[in-house]
Amino acid sequence: MTNRRRPLQHRDPWENLASDEARRVYEEGRHDFFWIALEDNMPGLMLRLASMPQLTPRLPKLKNLMVSFRPAIGGSAFVLGLKERSQVEIFETLCRDVVAAGEAGNDVEDALSRALQRTHRWHHLLRGGRLGGLSVEEQRGLVGELAFLRVLVSDLGSETAIEAWTGPSGSSKDFELIGSCVEVKTRRAAAKPFIAISSEDQLADVEGSRLFLRVINVASAVLPEGQSLHDHVGMTAKLFEQNGSVFEAWEEALYSTGYDPENTYDDRRWLLGAAADYEVVGSFPRIPLPLLPGIEGVRYSVSLEACEPYKLEGDLIEAIRKGLENE
Template structure:
């Protein structure tokens, strides 16, 4: 189901008074999702569940509640209270349904849905008027470059886009079947990188730290590109899979991407992708090696000092 098809389901529901009967989103889905309107005629997605999870609080944008029904199941309801965010709410609903297709049981599915909703809730609460700043754009360019040049050729479009977890507030940018990648985007002259949290590299499985070097460029410079043109290139690569295109679009939404922002139209040039193996000997801070009184922190790594871990 596309976001357009999902949106059309609300049009088939009468939003007025007692005639508001919900429409099931997908009868083949293992969970029972419905679109409907609440008592204030707000767009709503409802999940009928035999299990009551720990519910998040309502926000200014989305009202959250869970009501026990006569059959002792629970109606978990998420209602949009700010209609200016309608398109984002539809994207949220599509993602909640999509992320819970392959589940071992109802409880696991419901917990997954609530956890994914909490990530969306953070996005709804963000200040959206200022767009992405230059550092955020460069960081996104680095992740998309790794997606296009490393992940998709090796793992395919579907696994690569779904494995791009950075936008979902994951500790690492990519989690794939046999490896994880953390991407840092810096200028040509930069000789340090910042590890923004203790958890970013604190993992027992081996992975790769990838340093993407980019610089601002002029439009006429050979190889120059914008964030918009990079995204368009990836969209052409994955164009045959409508579902993955939608997942990709949602990930970009999480990043705060807006193609009309001036920062999305600025030109850059990519110079090199440096790969470093993060294994048991790689220099990093680990929580287990720190006093219990230290609960979080960040640190800088010298790029020249980790040259022995560089790999092809």
């Protein structure tokens, strides 16, 4: 039986490769993947296509890597290129992984889709992502943040909304806007009426800003009904597609949460329930700062019943608008 995936034997795939040459990755590969030399002798990988995709997919931006679509003899090509020659070994590993994913495609369109998806996964991993996937509670938290992010896009616009989503970048608050900050917490509707506070800074005052707490009931079940985490991510992503720089900021924030599109999240469904808003002010139930010397890494729970006197009167978005207008 012919080994369709037998690679050509080259210690370096780009060794002695001229700029007008293309060296096939697999002798009898299903699809047209080639090693190529780009401008300035840049090592590259090409998937030859019959034509450009009708809708050009969003391409990840990777440090020291070039990802693009280019004209090619007889059509066009999806191309990866390495800007930093000292990273050639890891680049070869990336390329072979992308080719392996693409070779599983039934046709060239499927091969391109798989190659792009694998490239996006490398983007996620190289930005510090993880392979293990998000825990159930981490998924619940992300679903809640995405729900509020969609509200901000609808009311304040995509650019303001994505700039406000600061939690993934390590901020103590999930959302920061001019004049206001919002911490989003999720809970199971049937759970005990408490929310978990994971650091001493989460409910700390921010000078010059009002601090709000949104608590969302988010139910989950291994059922065919409802929406998976991938569904929640997909519907949110559509809100940022019209602006390239905003979409890049969205992807950067999303992948910083630990989300990986190749992890299996399809079995669990997430159902959004009622939300309640509170203003964290004055004697709101929280651990006061500064902490005593020697105390750090504080985690605690807050009773929702104790939060009732601080329930926000009026609409949270209107309160946020006032903060923006008063600046």
